[in-house]
Amino acid sequence: MDSGWAPPSWEGPGLYALPGQGEGGHDRLGRLPSRSGSFAGGTGAWLDRLGGLRNFVRQELVSRQLAEQLAGRSGQRVLDIGCGQGTQALRLARAGHYVTGIDSDPVALGVAQGALAEEPPEVRGRLQLLSGDGHQCGRWFGPRSFDVVICHGVLTYLPDPDPMIASLARLLAPGGLLSLLVRNRDALALRPAAAGDWRAALHAFESDRYYNRLGLAARADRLADLSVTLSEVSVPLRHWYGVRVFTDNAPDDATPPVDGRQLAQLLEAEDRAGRTDPYRQIAALLHVIGAK
Numbered sequence: 001m002d003s004g005w006a007p008p009s010w011e012g013p014g015l016y017a018l019p020g021q022g023e024g025g026h027d028r029l030g031r032l033p034s035r036s037g038s039f040a041g042g043t044g045a046w047l048d049r050l051g052g053l054r055n056f057v058r059q060e061l062v063s064r065q066l067a068e069q070l071a072g073r074s075g076q077r078v079l080d081i082g083c084g085q086g087t088q089a090l091r092l093a094r095a096g097h098y099v100t101g102i103d104s105d106p107v108a109l110g111v112a113q114g115a116l117a118e119e120p121p122e123v124r125g126r127l128q129l130l131s132g133d134g135h136q137c138g139r140w141f142g143p144r145s146f147d148v149v150i151c152h153g154v155l156t157y158l159p160d161p162d163p164m165i166a167s168l169a170r171l172l173a174p175g176g177l178l179s180l181l182v183r184n185r186d187a188l189a190l191r192p193a194a195a196g197d198w199r200a201a202l203h204a205f206e207s208d209r210y211y212n213r214l215g216l217a218a219r220a221d222r223l224a225d226l227s228v229t230l231s232e233v234s235v236p237l238r239h240w241y242g243v244r245v246f247t248d249n250a251p252d253d254a255t256p257p258v259d260g261r262q263l264a265q266l267l268e269a270e271d272r273a274g275r276t277d278p279y280r281q282i283a284a285l286l287h288v289i290g291a292k
């Protein structure tokens with residue numbers, strides 16, 4: 001069916017044109033991080049763990065929360081910056097939205113392309129995948145080009161989230177939604193403490209920098225700080241959720257329960273915790289929604 005939709009014009013690099021990437025950061029010497037690095041070097045481990053319990057819970061919770069925020073909105077123009085393997089971009093395209101996914105990593109984009117190729121033609125026609133650095137999106141798309149902009153698991157690797165948030169805000173049409181998924185700085189000590197790494201737990205009280213489970217130097221955000229930034233860019237906080245309250249400390253190789261009832265109960269428990277105080281305040285990840 002011809003929807004009449006044309007993807008927003010794109011003058012950036014073509015698919016698989018890899019822009020320059022910064023350094024990664026493994027803590028092989030037992031050092032604690034003083035700065036965040038980049039996602040480069042983490043793609044292999046990230047993709048290897050996509051079928052694991054922790055990513056499963058993350059993607060399911062984020063999907064439910066996005067669906068709740070998008071209730072009553074159909075055929076939205078969505079930009080997914082750092083779409084990676086394309087989990088959310090694909091789900092949004094299946095739901096009838098018109099999605100542009102951008103990622104700087106050709107391997108992750110290749111996985112997204114492979115998944116998209118399995119979709120029926122009408123879904124394929126609603127999702128375009130592009131290679132590029134999200135920092136440049138203001139050069140490629142005009143102001144107010146999108147109804148929804150999502151940026152999940154990307155700000156974590158930037159030294160300062162504010163410039164990216166400001167450029168994403170400019171791309172939003174009036175009434176548009178900005179969806180950010182970040183590491184929760186207010187709960188940063190919980191993960192190392194659960195692992196018995198007391199030095200890293202103490203470090204987490206002093207710093208927003210940490211090494212994540214991919215071995216990458218990363219950075220966490222406080223809800224209060226993001227709320228100020230969102231107000232400053234005229235996309236004030238509309239709602240926020242916690243993601244992964246109970247399963248964050250599951251081993252990397254833990255898989256979702258095969259028993260369908262257990263799986264449903266697990267997701268229901270995480271879903272409830274992610275929207276209930278005080279549980280959501282200590283979630284590993286924050287899903288923050290701003291509205292223009």
Ligand SMILES: C[S@@+](CC[C@H](N)C(=O)[O-])C[C@H]1O[C@@H](n2cnc3c(N)ncnc32)[C@H](O)[C@@H]1O
Pocket residue numbers: 039046081082083084085086087088102103104105108132133134135151152153154157
């Ligand atoms: C942790 S993965 C998250 C993927 C996906 N958003 C999700 O939540 O499942 C982070 C992704 O962001 C991409 N990324 C990081 N910095 C980026 C940037 N400046 N521009 C575009 N993509 C970026 C990485 O290549 C990687 O695929």
